[in-house]
Amino acid sequence: MNPELETIAAAAAAAAQPFADTNPRDRARALVAVADALEANADGLVAVAMAETGLAEARLRGELRRTAVQLRLFAETVADGGYLDVRIDAADPEFALGPRADVRRYLVPLGPVVNFAASNFPFAFSVAGGDTASALAAGCPVILKGNPGHPELTRRTEAVVVEALAAAGMPDGVFQVVMGQEEGVAILRDPRVKAGSFTGSIPAGQFLAGIAAAREVPIPFFGELGSLNPVFVTEGALAERSGELVSGFVTSVSGSAGQLCTKPGYVFLPEGHGLDQGIADAAASVAPHRLLNPRITEGYAARREAILATSGVRAIAEGRVEFDGEGQGWVTPTVVAVSLDDLLAARETLLEESFGPLAILVETDPGTDLAALVPILLEGNLTATVHAAAGEATPELRALVRVLTEHAGRVLFGGWPTGVAVTPAMQHGGPWPATTNDSSTSVGTAAITRFLRPVAYQGAPEELLPAPLQTANPWGVPQAVSPAGESTAWGANL
Amino acid sequence: MNPELETIAAAAAAAAQPFADTNPRDRARALVAVADALEANADGLVAVAMAETGLAEARLRGELRRTAVQLRLFAETVADGGYLDVRIDAADPEFALGPRADVRRYLVPLGPVVNFAASNFPFAFSVAGGDTASALAAGCPVILKGNPGHPELTRRTEAVVVEALAAAGMPDGVFQVVMGQEEGVAILRDPRVKAGSFTGSIPAGQFLAGIAAAREVPIPFFGELGSLNPVFVTEGALAERSGELVSGFVTSVSGSAGQLCTKPGYVFLPEGHGLDQGIADAAASVAPHRLLNPRITEGYAARREAILATSGVRAIAEGRVEFDGEGQGWVTPTVVAVSLDDLLAARETLLEESFGPLAILVETDPGTDLAALVPILLEGNLTATVHAAAGEATPELRALVRVLTEHAGRVLFGGWPTGVAVTPAMQHGGPWPATTNDSSTSVGTAAITRFLRPVAYQGAPEELLPAPLQTANPWGVPQAVSPAGESTAWGANL
Structure with missing residues (x-):
């Protein structure tokens, strides 16, 4: 060394x-x-x-x-x-x-x-x-x-x-x-x-x-x-608030030029959703944003090209990648759509994180069993998001939520995964490959x-105990005490 | 498969x-x-x-x-x-x-x-x-x-x-x-x-x-x-209760024929401790015990032979390994002593777990800095034990306890590490190689x-939340709630 x-x-x-x-x-x-x-x-x-x-x-x-x-x-x-x-x-x-x-x-x-x-x-x-x-x-x-x-x-x-x-x-x-x-x-x-x-x-x-x-x-x-951060939008949510969905989605995909680990990369929604024009308009209003560095631009441009060249992929907002005089890449959002069948046919190309302002809409037939689809399509993720109508709680939706908890560390309802609050209950992690340690x-x-790491002291005199373990508790920390005599009742009153 | x-x-x-x-x-x-x-x-x-x-x-x-x-x-x-x-x-x-x-x-x-x-x-x-x-x-x-x-x-x-x-x-x-x-x-x-x-x-x-x-x-x-489970005995403890130490030690080493992951394998104590005869007598009173299987006997017999043959090792209780007609090994306790210098000279042979009723006394000069010795001699352990006199709390003892907590998951005072209580505060683990995951x-x-593994739900309606997260709390589980309004005061009143 x-x-x-x-x-x-x-x-x-x-x-x-x-x-x-x-x-x-x-x-x-x-x-x-x-x-x-x-x-x-x-x-x-x-x-x-x-x-x-x-x-x-x-x-x-x-x-x-x-x-x-x-x-x-x-x-x-x-x-x-x-x-x-x-x-x-x-x-x-x-x-x-x-x-x-x-x-x-x-x-x-x-x-x-x-x-x-x-x-x-x-x-x-x-x-x-x-x-x-x-x-x-x-x-x-x-x-x-x-x-x-x-x-x-x-x-x-x-x-x-x-x-x-x-x-x-x-x-x-x-x-x-x-x-x-x-x-x-x-x-x-x-x-x-x-x-x-x-x-x-x-x-x-x-x-x-x-x-x-x-x-x-x-x-x-x-x-x-890495994380794909899938989003699932129901018919009910589309009927209730398609304009809000479009603006929230484009904002979340394009913020910080999509260079966020919780960027929503895939949106599963019913075919005939009718969002193309709204997304195209919203994406067109996003100003070009510099990517972090030329290496990231290179990786992003290659991913974007490969996706746009994939059979069955339809560009809703094609977006751009342009270089300035210092070799830095400037980008606008790219949003594409693909049918579920075409996604499955090209999954090696299409199912991989794109680090930048790119998202893929996956259009599904009515009645598609989304809960059954998740284990086939997804590994572990930091987040998964559900957009449903107010009060919607069908068995299909419950099944989807259930399977999403097995594939993500945080499941959102009606919001967007970017913008992680720093709070006691926040979970920013998830099954492999979202994290190495879930x-x-x-x-x-x-x-x-x-x-x-845990350490226990057995039979220690008060004067040799660290402060938090002392009966005198000089730091005033919470102490969970198991009193004598309780073990004989364990299991007896259940 | x-x-x-x-x-x-x-x-x-x-x-x-x-x-x-x-x-x-x-x-x-x-x-x-x-x-x-x-x-x-x-x-x-x-x-x-x-x-x-x-x-x-x-x-x-x-x-x-x-x-x-x-x-x-x-x-x-x-x-x-x-x-x-x-x-x-x-x-x-x-x-x-x-x-x-x-x-x-x-x-x-x-x-x-x-x-x-x-x-x-x-x-x-x-x-x-x-x-x-x-x-x-x-x-x-x-x-x-x-x-x-x-x-x-x-x-x-x-x-x-x-x-x-x-x-x-x-x-x-x-x-x-x-x-x-x-x-x-x-x-x-x-x-x-x-x-x-x-x-x-x-x-x-x-x-x-x-x-x-x-x-x-x-x-x-x-x-x-694996774990060596070192024990440290002070002059004060020897003066106070040498008989009790001998009987507790021999019982702990020989119980279940020493085939316990918390068996005390090494006892560090001042030279001139005067415990030889007591240990020899106590060990002689232990009846032969069968080891778990012939493979374990083979490993134990080889370890014991190597230790007894090492330069500077003195047998206090030589013990025996004998085979019955079915090829099972029957053993009585082996306790040896070695000076700290001889231990250091033969550490490759001597500092390794013996799975069976064998322990090594390590005799130290007065004034030996035991706290400094621990990082040189020990990796991670399930337990470490200190025997001191009542009220003894010298700086040397405090330093030893401190360093032992860095090398063990459980630090005992005045007891023996075998016989792990099943309780809320118990810790049975420790730094590598005691466990793979400390x-x-x-x-x-x-x-x-x-x-x-943790999962968070964000913005979920009550009807889509799992029972323990519902405000209605049908299972009556403890819920730690962070109310609105507290974040603006974070860090302000310390």
């Missing part, structure tokens, strides 16, 4: 214990300090982000604010202490299997985490984004592998974060940045690193997950990869559990 | 939805019915287990009772509903990042689970043991890969479990058994199977974990592998979360 990486890994490892030992209220205040610092530096950071990513100012200001709110939410989570999942079994001489000792269990930080930043959210899934916030909240030092799409923003954000954490009294080495793919892989392989997180493509995620699993000591790896989420407070 | 396995995989897949949809109280009652049936059939099952495993009647009766209590505890867990981790974000027009929809999240069963049974606990870690109980509690059909060490017991227990589940109204296919290593691997590779669990050796666990990770669609795999436990109620 090169000396710079060695220094970084050593510093993260040295920070692990003092950082884990910080009082949660102090760690919470440090997260708030980072949020404050990001907002105080918004003008400069957003200007750099605009230049490096081509994303619009309003979107980037909103994303920075979201990143700050996310840090504040994790601060609340840490201060509350419920995430520690403290369980206390009282010693019990009458235990059903003979006397039991006092046992106390809680969750402790894993240690240093390497977080691979995404290209498409230069704030919310990058330097100080959700993976960083949740790992710091858990008490784990973070080594961020910067995304090559916004290197200057990465260094500027790093400076803001490091200064805020230091001013808040957090140990040196709790947040560091490395650049370069080889460097990121070297850190992922380092025995001092205890977990990895990633947001990006399926091949890159598979590659990194494989490295994490093949280490001499394997570590957990949380990758958020036990978790990368957005929302449950994301913190990815970076924790 | 052979037709029999195909039928089994298909039946498990067909059972997944109806089983997941069972009312939790009905599923809880079914678990209690299995517990009742096991206890009602105890005489016959224990007799078969004695013949097949060589374990003693009292131990096996206690283990069967433990297995039944475990099922009753999971029944309580299921009926309570807290394991569903229901989170409800109220719709919030004033949300800090713009209006947010109603989002509701809970945990759903993964689907069919394959569970590889252990040899050393023919009830508690086999057919109806902890992995089966927790997967059934979660609502996942189980395919049990039977252990070849107790095939007749496996079939008899299967019959008891299947009949009890059917009589309790559970769907066909929720519990099935396959025998044979190739058959188990084929089931683990089957796309209809969604998770695996395992208790056994490091090589077998690594092999199976690799298969789970290399599937076209990878699945979570929860393996409990986010979980295989004993205690937290084990249920291994077989669940």
Whole structure:
């Protein structure tokens, strides 16, 4: 390992214990300090982000604010202490299997985490984004592998974060940045690193997950990869609100030039839906938007060409891909339609994520058994969306909802999947290949559990227990206590 | 896949939805019915287990009772509903990042689970043991890969479990058994199977974990592998209760002929401890015990020979390995001592689990920095134990406890690690190679979360929500509600 990486890994490892030992209220205040610092530096950071990513100012200001709110939410989570999942079994001489000792269990930080930043959210899934916030909240030092799409923003954000954490009294080495793919892989392989997180493509995620699993000591790896985000529209919904459906759909497909992991890529709807003109008009009103970088433009243009050239595909809004003098691609939305039969005939070409403002309408015959279709067509997804009429709850619709929950982490009703709220109940994950690890989420407070492991203390004297497990409970965390005497009644009153 | 396995995989897949949809109280009652049936059939099952495993009647009766209590505890867990981790974000027009929809999240069963049974606990870690109980509690059909060490017991227990589940109204296919290593691997590779669990050796666990990770669609795999279970005894503890230490130690090492994953394999204690005669006497009073099978005897005998032949090793109780007319090995405890320097010199030979009644005392100089020693000597363990004097809480002891929590899932004070209580706070897991996945436990109620994944519903009408997420809450499960209006205060009052 090169000396710079060695220094970084050593510093993260040295920070692990003092950082884990910080009082949660102090760690919470440090997260708030980072949020404050990001907002105080918004003008400069957003200007750099605009230049490096081509994303619009309003979107980037909103994303920075979201990143700050996310840090504040994790601060609340840490201060509350419920995430520690403290369980206390009282010693019990009458235990059903003979006397039991006092046992106390809680969750402790894993240690240093390497977080691979995404290209498409230069704030919310990058330097100080959700993976960083949740790992710091858990008490784990973070080594961020910067995304090559916004290197200057990465260094500027790093400076803001490091200064805020230091001013808040957090140990040196709790947040560091490395650049370069080889460097990121070297850190992922380092025995001092205890977990990895990633947001990006399926091949890159598979590659990194494989490295994490093949280490001499394997570590957990949380990758958020690809998603088709199917949408299902019923006859009833079309009859009730076709205009609203068209505008919501085109807005969701074209926002941030479709470079969102929750972009609705496929809309299943009855043939004869009559939306062509409305979609064409709405798409025509979308101004050209720069894609993140030339590599992404190249991939998008090839996908778009292949789809448009596929037998049975009808262009509703053909859209454009044009290059500027700096080699950056500018795009307008492409929306095509295809019958279910033609989709099935060309599934190798058509059923793959298009990273950019492109969506495919899949037109189905009346009476098509959509619930039976889902397992044939779909792998795992981050989201699946249902548009039905008010009060519609047919057996067919229930069956569809049921099967969608088996193929997605979040099922929406009457909305659009882009714009993921940062809240306690949010789920941003899903069955493979949406994520490498479907036990978790990368957005929302449950994301913190990815970076924790359980430890139990048995028969420990109060003075040797960590603070959250002490009967005196100096941090005031929630403690779930199982009293003595209850085991003999287990199962008796059901 | 052979037709029999195909039928089994298909039946498990067909059972997944109806089983997941069972009312939790009905599923809880079914678990209690299995517990009742096991206890009602105890005489016959224990007799078969004695013949097949060589374990003693009292131990096996206690283990069967433990297995039944475990099922009753999971029944309580299921009926309570807290394991569903229901989170409800109220719709919030004033949300800090713009209006947010109603989002509701809970945990759903993964689907069919394959569970590889252990040899050393023919009830508690086999057919109806902890992995089966927790997967059934979660609502996942189980395919049990039977252990070849107790095939007749496996079939008899299967019959008891299947009949009890059917009589309790559970769907066909929720519990099935396959025998044979190739058959188990084929089931683990089957796309209809969604998770695996395992208790056994490091090589077998690594092999199976690799298969789970290399599937076209990878699945979570929860393996409990090897553990050295170090014990640390202070001068103070020796001065206070050396007799009690000797008897507790020899009992823990020799119980079930040392064939327990939590057997204390290494005892670090000050040189000049003066325990040799006491240990020799206690070991001499232990009657010969049959090992589980000739393959285990062969491995144990070779390990024991290698240890006794290592330079610097002093036999305190040499013990014996003798074969009976049927080729089964009978053993008495072997306890040896070695200096820390000699241990370090021969670490390749000496620092490896011995599956059987063998333990190594490691004699240290006064003032040895034990906390510094732990990372050099130990990988991950299921347990680590500290014996100190009453009230002892020196900085050295605190440092040792701290480092032990980084190398073990359960840290004990003043007891012995064998005899794992089945309780809400129990942790039976630990850093690699103790387990393949240190986010979980295989004993205690937290084990249920291994077989669940989160799903969120956004903006769903009440009539399309699953029961635990409905505002009406027909199952009466705990629901954590985040009200509207709170987001603007996040981070403000810390």
